[in-house]
Amino acid sequence: MKKILLTLILLSTGITFSQNTNKVFPYNYSEKVLSNGLKVILIPMENTDIVAYFTVVRTGSRDEWEEGKSGFAHFFEHMMFRGTERFPGNVYDSIVTSLGADANAYTSLDLTVYHMKFASEDLETVMDIESDRFRNLKYSKEEFQTESGAIYGEYRKGRTSPWSVAFESMQNMAFDKHTYKHTTIGFEKDIKDMPNLYDYSLSFYKRYYRPENCVLLVVGAIDNEKTFRLAEKYYSEWKSGYVSPKIDSEPVQTSSRKEEVGYEGRTLPLLYIGYKGEKFDVNNKNYLAARAFANIAFGETSELYKKLVLKEQKVQYLMANMTSTRDPYLFQIMSMVKDENDINYVSEEINKTIEYYKKNKVSEELFNKLLMREKYSFLMSLDNPANVAGILPQYITISGGINVIDEYFSKMEKLTVDDINNAVNYYFTPEKMNQIILKGAK
Amino acid sequence: MKRYFSLVLFFALLLLSNISQAIDKERFVGIQVKSDPSIVVKIWFNVGSQNDHVGKEGLANLTSALLSEGGTIEKTYSQILEELYPLATGYSASSSVEMTIFSGRTHTDNISTYYKLFVDQILNPAFREEDFNRLKQNQITYLETTLRYSSDEELGKAVLYNKIFNGTGYGHITEGTISGLKNITLEDVRNFYKKYFNKNNFVLGLSGNYSDELVNKLWNDLSKLPEGEWNKTEKPVTKKIEGLNYTLVEKKANASAISFGFPIDFLRGSREWYALAIANSWLGEHRNSSSHLYQVIREARGLNYGDYSYIENFPNGGRYSMPPQNVARKSQIFEVWIRPVPNETRLFSFRAAFRELKKLVDNGLSKDEFELTKKFLKKYVLHYAKNSAEKLGYVLDDKFYRLKNSHLIAFRKMMDEITLDEVNNAIKKHLQYKNMEIVFITDGTEKLRNDILEDNPSPITYPTSKPETIYQEDKDIMIFPVSTSAEKIKIMKVEELFN
Numbered sequence: 001m002k003k004i005l006l007t008l009i010l011l012s013t014g015i016t017f018s019q020n021t022n023k024v025f026p027y028n029y030s031e032k033v034l035s036n037g038l039k040v041i042l043i044p045m046e047n048t049d050i051v052a053y054f055t056v057v058r059t060g061s062r063d064e065w066e067e068g069k070s071g072f073a074h075f076f077e078h079m080m081f082r083g084t085e086r087f088p089g090n091v092y093d094s095i096v097t098s099l100g101a102d103a104n105a106y107t108s109l110d111l112t113v114y115h116m117k118f119a120s121e122d123l124e125t126v127m128d129i130e131s132d133r134f135r136n137l138k139y140s141k142e143e144f145q146t147e148s149g150a151i152y153g154e155y156r157k158g159r160t161s162p163w164s165v166a167f168e169s170m171q172n173m174a175f176d177k178h179t180y181k182h183t184t185i186g187f188e189k190d191i192k193d194m195p196n197l198y199d200y201s202l203s204f205y206k207r208y209y210r211p212e213n214c215v216l217l218v219v220g221a222i223d224n225e226k227t228f229r230l231a232e233k234y235y236s237e238w239k240s241g242y243v244s245p246k247i248d249s250e251p252v253q254t255s256s257r258k259e260e261v262g263y264e265g266r267t268l269p270l271l272y273i274g275y276k277g278e279k280f281d282v283n284n285k286n287y288l289a290a291r292a293f294a295n296i297a298f299g300e301t302s303e304l305y306k307k308l309v310l311k312e313q314k315v316q317y318l319m320a321n322m323t324s325t326r327d328p329y330l331f332q333i334m335s336m337v338k339d340e341n342d343i344n345y346v347s348e349e350i351n352k353t354i355e356y357y358k359k360n361k362v363s364e365e366l367f368n369k370l371l372m373r374e375k376y377s378f379l380m381s382l383d384n385p386a387n388v389a390g391i392l393p394q395y396i397t398i399s400g401g402i403n404v405i406d407e408y409f410s411k412m413e414k415l416t417v418d419d420i421n422n423a424v425n426y427y428f429t430p431e432k433m434n435q436i437i438l439k440g441a442k
Numbered sequence: 443m444k445r446y447f448s449l450v451l452f453f454a455l456l457l458l459s460n461i462s463q464a465i466d467k468e469r470f471v472g473i474q475v476k477s478d479p480s481i482v483v484k485i486w487f488n489v490g491s492q493n494d495h496v497g498k499e500g501l502a503n504l505t506s507a508l509l510s511e512g513g514t515i516e517k518t519y520s521q522i523l524e525e526l527y528p529l530a531t532g533y534s535a536s537s538s539v540e541m542t543i544f545s546g547r548t549h550t551d552n553i554s555t556y557y558k559l560f561v562d563q564i565l566n567p568a569f570r571e572e573d574f575n576r577l578k579q580n581q582i583t584y585l586e587t588t589l590r591y592s593s594d595e596e597l598g599k600a601v602l603y604n605k606i607f608n609g610t611g612y613g614h615i616t617e618g619t620i621s622g623l624k625n626i627t628l629e630d631v632r633n634f635y636k637k638y639f640n641k642n643n644f645v646l647g648l649s650g651n652y653s654d655e656l657v658n659k660l661w662n663d664l665s666k667l668p669e670g671e672w673n674k675t676e677k678p679v680t681k682k683i684e685g686l687n688y689t690l691v692e693k694k695a696n697a698s699a700i701s702f703g704f705p706i707d708f709l710r711g712s713r714e715w716y717a718l719a720i721a722n723s724w725l726g727e728h729r730n731s732s733s734h735l736y737q738v739i740r741e742a743r744g745l746n747y748g749d750y751s752y753i754e755n756f757p758n759g760g761r762y763s764m765p766p767q768n769v770a771r772k773s774q775i776f777e778v779w780i781r782p783v784p785n786e787t788r789l790f791s792f793r794a795a796f797r798e799l800k801k802l803v804d805n806g807l808s809k810d811e812f813e814l815t816k817k818f819l820k821k822y823v824l825h826y827a828k829n830s831a832e833k834l835g836y837v838l839d840d841k842f843y844r845l846k847n848s849h850l851i852a853f854r855k856m857m858d859e860i861t862l863d864e865v866n867n868a869i870k871k872h873l874q875y876k877n878m879e880i881v882f883i884t885d886g887t888e889k890l891r892n893d894i895l896e897d898n899p900s901p902i903t904y905p906t907s908k909p910e911t912i913y914q915e916d917k918d919i920m921i922f923p924v925s926t927s928a929e930k931i932k933i934m935k936v937e938e939l940f941n
């Protein structure tokens with residue numbers, strides 16, 4: 001497919017304007033980097049009254065490198081709602097309430113995102129209050145300590161899901177040095193210690209909540225020129241000063257690891273396998289091919305799915321993915337097995353599938369179907385400003401922008417069925433394997 | 443020659459119009475958006491779990507599951523999945539007590555391939571034994587393990603609804619009961635389909651970039667469904683609740699889920715509904731920190747993750763932040779949902795929420811609270827339907843509630859019209875705190891029963907210091923009366939639920 005990207009660099013304003021022609025990402029967007037390093041990305045959309053306003057902080061639980069501080073990125077996300085001198089917490093809340101805005105935030109391994117959806121006429125008010133909390137957050141020790149109680153509540157809520165328990169065990173087992181060893185919510189002992197870390201929280205804010213570590217993404221009923229002008233007005237005084245974390249790289253895994261964990265509630269058993277993977281990289285053929293492989297070998301139309309889920313009905317749930325992370329994470333195969341006695345059988349079937357694709361090629365037809373699916377699955381998800389903005393933060397965190405999306409689809413299209421063979425042989429070796437079996441209470 | 447051709451065309455058109463079924467305007471809704479890259483189809487079949495046969499609870503849900511996740515006469519389910527695979531889409535059928543929605547969405551590029559699969563699925567389901575067994579087992583597993591043991595929040599709500607609607611068609615959850623599901627045969631499913639998925643028992647909805655030809659074609663194809671009638675149902679009559687009735691479900695866990703409420707007698711569309719939407723939003727807007735309950739229990743005291751209230755059913759509240767569509771009902775309840783709290787603070791948390799409800803009923807909203815909430819809601823409802831599919835969902839609900847005008851438009855308009863007096867009068871008329879069903883999913887129910895019976899104080903300590911006003915208020919909360927007579931406290935084991 002012929003693809004043309006017209007990129008006009010408007011030297012006078014520093015704005016990059018991308019006119020998409022025959023590209024997969026269907027909207028035009030503009031980018032500008034303010035003098036303090038804050039990147040602003042604007043995507044105007046028609047037929048909507050809503051603006052989706054996302055501040056992406058390129059810091060997640062991955063960046064919690066100091067001992068005893070796991071879970072802090074997520075905790076800090078909560079603190080960001082506690083207000084500033086100009087807009088104390090209750091004032092901030094009542095402004096957000098009066099705007100009828102849908103406001104929230106989330107934290108994952110690699111990033112923290114603050115998002116707000118609101119009527120277009122309220123853009124300037126939102127810019128004012130949002131830029132203020134990123135520059136001038138202020139909270140008392142008491143407020144800080146109260147919020148730690150809510151975090152522990154969230155941890156407890158998470159523990160009621162068997163998958164949360166399985167994820168926690170997997171990360172702890174599969175990683176030795178890298179901060180992916182802990183989940184986003186953090187180790188329980190660290191969560192308990194959070195009330196004592198008020199001073200640390202201030203240093204966390206100073207180091208990570210800096211313009212050059214953030215991207216402002218505004219999508220929906222907006223005018224580019226006006227929005228850039230407002231961004232300059234409200235964000236240019238934010239001082240740079242990002243200090244990057246000292247994250248250890250993970251040593252090469254040399255032998256397989258297995259663990260059986262208990263879950264205090266009842267659940268069907270889980271079989272969760274993770275092979276050491278690589279970071280999201282559109283220039284890494286193996287990585288891209290492994291992403292395709294996940295769908296081909298374990299997706300709803302795979303032979304394995306048909307056998308285990310549909311025909312034999314031994315498995316309730318089966319899925320796999322190669323994660324999109326900033327540092328190497330896992331190729332994950334997740335399954336919920338109906339009968340504990342079938343766990344070994346399911347595990348063998350998964351292995352057989354992997355071995356099969358080491359030697360045999362995927363059909364061209366299936367591979368082309370997969371590419372078509374990837375494209376339409378992406379396009380169908382972009383049906384409103386919140387969803388368009390919502391799909392982008394991970395890409396922004398990994399690559400700093402959104403050009404990577406079109407690169408990704410274009411590189412995927414160039415893959416061959418041989419690349420898939422190579423990737424399966426590369427990643428799926430016994431010493432890279434990690435396996436968690438979770439069983440519920442009887 | 444030219445004239446002859448026109449004549450042929452004329453007769454051809456005449457013939458076509460004879461064989462095509464006229465669209466019943468009362469049973470069609472459309473929202474055409476030409477710039478939308480996709481087409482959404484939602485077919486509301488007027489049937490739900492209230493139509494489950496006694497002793498076969500779960501039949502409506504299982505039938506709809508077989509429609510969307512089973513094979514057709516021509517194709518097995520895995521063949522269908524394979525054809526849907528490159529289109530990156532599928533279809534779903536979901537049942538609630540009143541409604542079953544068969545819905546699908548495709549990129550406009552793929553409409554012709556998608557259309558064939560979609561229509562075939564509705565018109566020619568195979569109801570194969572293997573699909574039946576798989577889906578029936580999934581539904582039983584959901585009740586036996588997922589709901590009972592790994593979803594306390596939904597569990598508390600399910601028990602509350604079952605208690606309030608006990609003895610009516612609404613008295614079991616959509617997924618059914620374990621014994622009911624076990625009793626269902628494939629023949630039951632076939633008969634249920636024939637009776638309720640009939641050519642006169644649906645409303646067709648389309649949104650996005652669809653053509654008028656597509657509407658006609660779809661209408662014609664749906665006219666091939668079995669013969670039958672519009673399914674008439676009555677509003678369920680609930681038993682009067684007297685006093686405070688507790689159901690304490692014993693379950694081993696270190697956190698407790700709490701839900702409480704009572705039936706209400708007003709529905710979406712009435713002026714009172716919008717007045718109470720303001721009161722409810724102030725007290726407990728779903729997943730929003732503006733919720734007053736959230737402020738009291740989570741924000742000020744850090745006891746849990748969130749606390750909300752409802753005047754319309756909101757299933758799977760833990761997963762969604764905005765109200766769902768197409769779970770409309772003729773009878774709703776007022777409901778408070780307290781997300782898991784540590785067992786040691788369960789009674790304190792319940793008292794705190796109960797006390798706030800009492801304050802609202804006794805005192806109503808203040809002018810400031812009213813003004814702020816009205817302003818909030820007027821804009822917040824813009825988020826209720828963000829895309830064509832959700833807008834279509836709302837229009838179908840308008841049909842269900844027999845609203846002449848759009849609920850979402852009326853909602854915004856009412857925020858300019860409703861007065862504080864109207865809100866406070868509606869609170870007095872419809873909300874109360876003396877007659878309620880209260881559900882705890884918790885560990886150590888005997889102790890809790892005793893604490894409730896004796897009205898034992900529930901003192902609280904915090905790991906960190908709090909402002910003095912909080913300590914003062916806690917003194918009132920910890921002794922807030924919650925007692926009731928012994929026969930109104932029922933203890934159950936989680937294993938006894940949904941049998």
